[in-house]
Amino acid sequence: MSIETIVLKPDDGLTKATDLLLSGDCVALPTETVYGLAADASNEKAVRKVFEAKGRPLDHPLIVHIPGADHIKRWAIDVPELAYKLAEQFWPGPLTLLLSKSPDVSSVVTGGLDTIALRVPEHPLFLDILRQADLGLAAPSANRYKKLSPTTANQVFKGMQGRIKAVLDGGPCEFGLESTIVDLTSAAPTVLRAGPITRAMLESAAGITIEQPESHKVAVPGNVAAHYQPGTRLREYKTQDLASNDAPSCCYLFYSEEAGDLLRKAEVDPSRCLKVSDDCVEYGKTLYSALHKLDEGGYDEIRIEATPRSERWAAINDRLRRAQGD
Numbered sequence: 644m645s646i647e648t649i650v651l652k653p654d655d656g657l658t659k660a661t662d663l664l665l666s667g668d669c670v671a672l673p674t675e676t677v678y679g680l681a682a683d684a685s686n687e688k689a690v691r692k693v694f695e696a697k698g699r700p701l702d703h704p705l706i707v708h709i710p711g712a713d714h715i716k717r718w719a720i721d722v723p724e725l726a727y728k729l730a731e732q733f734w735p736g737p738l739t740l741l742l743s744k745s746p747d748v749s750s751v752v753t754g755g756l757d758t759i760a761l762r763v764p765e766h767p768l769f770l771d772i773l774r775q776a777d778l779g780l781a782a783p784s785a786n787r788y789k790k791l792s793p794t795t796a797n798q799v800f801k802g803m804q805g806r807i808k809a810v811l812d813g814g815p816c817e818f819g820l821e822s823t824i825v826d827l828t829s830a831a832p833t834v835l836r837a838g839p840i841t842r843a844m845l846e847s848a849a850g851i852t853i854e855q856p857e858s859h860k861v862a863v864p865g866n867v868a869a870h871y872q873p874g875t876r877l878r879e880y881k882t883q884d885l886a887s888n889d890a891p892s893c894c895y896l897f898y899s900e901e902a903g904d905l906l907r908k909a910e911v912d913p914s915r916c917l918k919v920s921d922d923c924v925e926y927g928k929t930l931y932s933a934l935h936k937l938d939e940g941g942y943d944e945i946r947i948e949a950t951p952r953s954e955r956w957a958a959i960n961d962r963l964r965r966a967q968g969d
């Protein structure tokens with residue numbers, strides 16, 4: 644597989660990206676969460692190209708991005724009122740709703756399942772394309788299977804060069820973590836993947852309890868543990884243990900002043916240390932970029948300062964757990 648991959652700039656790239664999508668190609672597009680690898684969700688051949696470019700197993704379903712809540716019924720049946728309530732509050736935005744698939748929709752996009760994941764992205768370029776083309780775009784994160792999700796066009800290019808037609812550069816992603824996925828097909832609405840929209844936000848909008856199990860009894864394809872992995876081994880350490888046993892082959896990702904002090908005291912070379920924010924929203928924004936950067940340093944291990952276990956950090960803790968392959 645070797646195709647010339649072009650990087651499109653927003654001003655003149657929007658039309659080109661739309662044309663490529665309408666003619667059945669895949670194009671990486673910016674969203675407010677991470678970059679997505681988009682293809683016309685109603686074109687089976689185009690959708691298959693997404694699986695091929697990512698190296699993703701065919702039974703791992705894709706999220707379909709739609710221009711607005713008025714498109715839900717093109718894709719889903721038996722839509723509960725709650726779907727519209729949540730859509731009104733959070734769309735466009737980083738929330739994906741899992742609904743019952745309409746029989747008219749190809750099961751290639753849903754990996755053979757009879758459910759479908761829908762969301763309206765907030766990034767203006769992606770939304771413009773959806774509205775202009777008036778279609779649904781299947782778009783998983785624009786990384787190779789099990790690798791880190793990209794939050795810049797350059798990261799997409801590095802990972803997917805030669806495998807896709809184009810990347811539309813829309814700048815760095817606003818949230819930096821994938822959308823929250825809520826299953827509305829089961830008796831109790833359940834968060835399947837933690838993300839920028841927290842359970843507390845959902846509960847306050849829905850006015851009912853939303854479940855958020857730490858692990859799922861029903862395995863969701865694509866919700867496998869070994870996901871989002873950088874090439875370099877990643878290990879989490881408690882703050883007080885972070886700087887013990889330093890070795891030149893280790894690098895560090897930390898957020899607290901205390902960890903910074905300990906690393907300085909242990910005389911760890913600052914070039915091997917990367918500080919990120921101690922605010923969970925800011926931390927989430929930069930996590931993947933930080934991991935991409937440390938991954939490129941050729942180290943044996945990325946040591947991560949353990950993050951707070953509170954619910955506000957759920958999305959980050961989920962991604963860090965998976966990045967360690969636990």
Ligand code: TXA
Binds near residue numbers: 737
């Ligand atoms: O923020 C996001 O959601 C990004 C951007 C590009 O929109 N997309 C994204 O897609 O993260 P992906 O494919 O990397 O992750 C989608 C997750 C997978 O874990 C997949 O298994 C799950 O959603 N999913 C999609 N459709 C599903 C379905 N019908 N049933 C159960 N899980 C589903």
Ligand code: MG
Binds near residue numbers: 792
């Ligand atoms: Mg992904």
